[in-house]
Amino acid sequence: MTLRAQMLAILMAGATLSSAAPAALTPKDAAQPAAPAQSEAMTRLLDYLHNQNTTGFLVIENGKVLVEKNWPAPTDDPQFAAFAYERTKEGALLEDVASQQKSFVSVLVAVAIDKGLINVDKPVSDYIGTGWSKAAPDQEAKIRVIDVLTMSSGLTERFTFDAPAGTKFFYNTPVYAITKKILTAASKQSLETITHDWLTEPVGMNDTAWRKRPAALASIGNDTGLVTSPRDTARFGQMILRGGVADNGKRIVSEVSFKAMFARSATNPAYGRLWWLNGSAYMMGAGGVRKEGPLIAAAPADMVAALGAFNRRLYVVPSRKLVVVRTGATAPDKDFDQQLWLRLTAVIG
Numbered sequence: 001m002t003l004r005a006q007m008l009a010i011l012m013a014g015a016t017l018s019s020a021a022p023a024a025l026t027p028k029d030a031a032q033p034a035a036p037a038q039s040e041a042m043t044r045l046l047d048y049l050h051n052q053n054t055t056g057f058l059v060i061e062n063g064k065v066l067v068e069k070n071w072p073a074p075t076d077d078p079q080f081a082a083f084a085y086e087r088t089k090e091g092a093l094l095e096d097v098a099s100q101q102k103s104f105v106s107v108l109v110a111v112a113i114d115k116g117l118i119n120v121d122k123p124v125s126d127y128i129g130t131g132w133s134k135a136a137p138d139q140e141a142k143i144r145v146i147d148v149l150t151m152s153s154g155l156t157e158r159f160t161f162d163a164p165a166g167t168k169f170f171y172n173t174p175v176y177a178i179t180k181k182i183l184t185a186a187s188k189q190s191l192e193t194i195t196h197d198w199l200t201e202p203v204g205m206n207d208t209a210w211r212k213r214p215a216a217l218a219s220i221g222n223d224t225g226l227v228t229s230p231r232d233t234a235r236f237g238q239m240i241l242r243g244g245v246a247d248n249g250k251r252i253v254s255e256v257s258f259k260a261m262f263a264r265s266a267t268n269p270a271y272g273r274l275w276w277l278n279g280s281a282y283m284m285g286a287g288g289v290r291k292e293g294p295l296i297a298a299a300p301a302d303m304v305a306a307l308g309a310f311n312r313r314l315y316v317v318p319s320r321k322l323v324v325v326r327t328g329a330t331a332p333d334k335d336f337d338q339q340l341w342l343r344l345t346a347v348i349g
Contacts, residue, residue, distance in 0.1 A: 041346040042067065048343050052311075052336060053077075053329035055084075055093050056230040060238065061348060062321040068230070071328075080310060080329040082214055088207055088229050095327050096211070096225035097233065098308030104199065104226055104236065105179055106274035109149065110244075110257035111198045117186040120146040127182045135161040148179055149273040150265035157221065169267035171286035174221025176274070191224070203239050203246045205232040230325045233314050237323035240304070240316045262304055270295045278303040298341035311336050320348065 046069060049057050055073050059066040070092050074080055083096040112118040124132065124143050133140045133155055143165040147153045154163040157174050180191050187194050192210055200208045208228040239246050244253035253261075262272045270276060270283030279301030282292050294301065299315065300322075306314040313326040324344065333339055 041343070045340075045343040045347055048339065049326070052331035052333060052340075053080075054326055054331075055095070055329070056325065056327035058230040058234050058323075058325040059344070059348075060234055060323045066348070070230075074329045077329050083225070083310065085211070085227055088231070090231070092229045092231065093327065094207060094227050094229055095312070096213070096227050097306075097312045097327070098225070098310060099173065100233075100306040100308035100312050100314060101226035102176055102274040103306030103314070104195075105176075105183070106149065106261050106272075107236075107240075107253060108183055108194060108198060109145075109179065109273070110253045110261055111194075112183060112186055113257050113260075114254045115187075118145060118182065120144065120149065124148060124178060124182065127185045128178070132178065132181075133159040133161075135159070139164075145179075145182060146273075148175060148182075150267065151176070151271060152265065152267040167267065168288060169265070169271065169284040170288045177222040179274075180224070199236075199252065200232075202248075202250050202252060203235050204248075205235050208232045208236075230327055233325045233327075234323050237314050237316045237325065241318060241321065241323055272304075276305040276307050278305070296337045296341055298338050298345060313337070313340075322348070 046057070046067070049069070050071055053074055054071060056070050058068045070090075073084055073093055083098065085094040085096070087093050109118060109120075113120065118127070121144055123141055124145055124147075125141060127145070130137065130140065133143070135143070135155060139154075139161050143153050143155070147165045151169055151171050152166050153170075153172060153175050154161065154165045154168060155172065155175050156162050156170075157172055159175065162168070162170070183194060184191055195208075195210065199205070205228065208226065210224045211227045213223055213225045235247070239252055243255065244258040245251050260273065261275055262277060264277060264280065265271050265273075268284040269280035270278070276295055278295045278299050280294055282290055283295055285291055295305065296303070300317045300319055302319050303315055303317045305316070310329050311326065311331045312328070313324070315324040316322070317324075326340070
């Protein structure tokens with residue numbers, strides 16, 4: 001299997017920077033020692049994570065850091081190396097978060113909607129012109145922005161027609177990447193500029209930036225990777241936990257646009273607008289195959305998640321005021337998410 005094919009497989013499986021010094025967590029986020037009754041459960045959790053190729057793990061509960069841990073990067077995984085960069089001054093590895101970037105882009109689209117720059121019910125061609133797909137002109141004209149955001153464009157990864165827009169869920173990273181073009185066309189600004197001005201600067205995410213991917217990764221159809229740290233990802237998660245409001249009280253996304261990001265899509269109740277959603281009776285997997293039950297049975301039903309290849313994870317649980325970040329290489333356990341939540345639940349109760 002070629003490296004390109006391997007990367008495409010990993011990115012699909014994952015669906016199921018500036019040089020400035022990173023900002024410190026706010027005082028209320030200062031690390032707190034685990035209670036004695038939790039220490040044994042915490043040890044089991046951290047041992048499990050270490051054995052599952054984790055490089056970074058951060059949990060914030062009710063505004064307090066429950067645990068923050070960084071491990072050495074694997075040295076014998078060339079695929080992981082293509083997604084890893086330098087370390088922060090705290091020792092955390094900066095990593096391309098793979099398909100987690102989709103949820104960050106979801107927020108950028110929400111901001112663009114608030115600014116009156118994007119209407120998700122309009123055709124994609126209204127923003128980037130016709131001929132962007134290989135579908136027939138009348139088929140392409142029916143693909144709206146919302147269809148791209150909910151992975152129901154009806155296109156294959158080669159942009160050929162497969163089904164009418166809005167009728168079939170298929171996790172399609174190359175077509176998702178069109179969202180970036182929509183954003184830049186609608187705003188008339190670069191992706192780097194709007195990401196800084198609309199998201200990373202107001203949220204305080206100083207370690208986060210877009211970087212050009214190596215050619216072998218870019219060839220899958222998404223040539224820019226979002227490189228960030230566990231702390232910055234946690235800051236992003238905290239903003240989501242607060243309903244679209246940054247730590248300093250600045251509203252990033254309106255209440256209406258925020259709620260729309262997490263509305264269950266018609267073609268997959270476990271998916272919103274580039275966000276995975278727990279608590280549904282069934283879910284459609286990356287390949288469009290139906291699976292009974294929720295996304296992660298052991299996790300709270302109201303959990304929302306940004307998921308990426310190599311089991312890069314951001315979980316946000318409003319009912320528990322909980323943000324969980326995991327970075328690293330691919331976990332050996334096929335049911336890693338379930339096993340992680342079983343152990344995490346033993347810690348948090």
